[in-house]
């Protein structure tokens with residue numbers, strides 16, 4: 056076990072893990088969530104498909120080429136492939152591993168914040184934004200943008216689908232670029248005092264969607 060920084064522990068036997076680079080990626084998630092001291096988080100990296108399958112409670116044949124890890128936010132744990140594991144078992148290249156770990160760490164931060172609801176569009180959106188925009192510097196040109204006036208694109212209570220990640224990245228980018236991320240966290244904090252989904256939906260409309268109408272991604 057190596058302590059990457061205070062309270063973040065990693066166990067791996069990879070030759071490709073550069074802790075300094077990894078730490079700099081984690082900083083981006085910490086800064087985004089404005090989290091300074093968080094509870095002990097443990098990261099396990101494995102090289103073999105059956106080991107990740109075991110930790111994810113899946114049989115080897117159930118492991119798809121796009122599966123790279125998961126987090127268990129209730130116990131602050133991340134399990135994922137090492138860079139070697141990614142090259143060996145997935146259709147991605149090994150350098151993506153630091154973005155994936157940061158993505159999962161961001162999910163843990165969402166959980167740490169103890170928002171009343173897990174609003175998947177925002178939770179997945181923030182993690183994907185940090186991974187793809189802040190770390191991998193993904194270029195969104197040519198990709199299908201969301202339509203702020205289309206309730207399907209901006210429904211914060213939508214369930215998981217292939218679309219949720221694309222929608223989430225565009226939505227978070229638009230909020231960050233046009234309103235600033237503090238408005239996003241102000242909204243999330245305020246949901247703690249609301250009881251019903253309808254109230255949360257209304258608040259999102261009021262402080263986020265209304266202010267984004269007419270704006271386009273830059």
Ligand SMILES: [Zn+2]
Nearest residue numbers: 162178179182
């Ligand atoms: Zn996710």
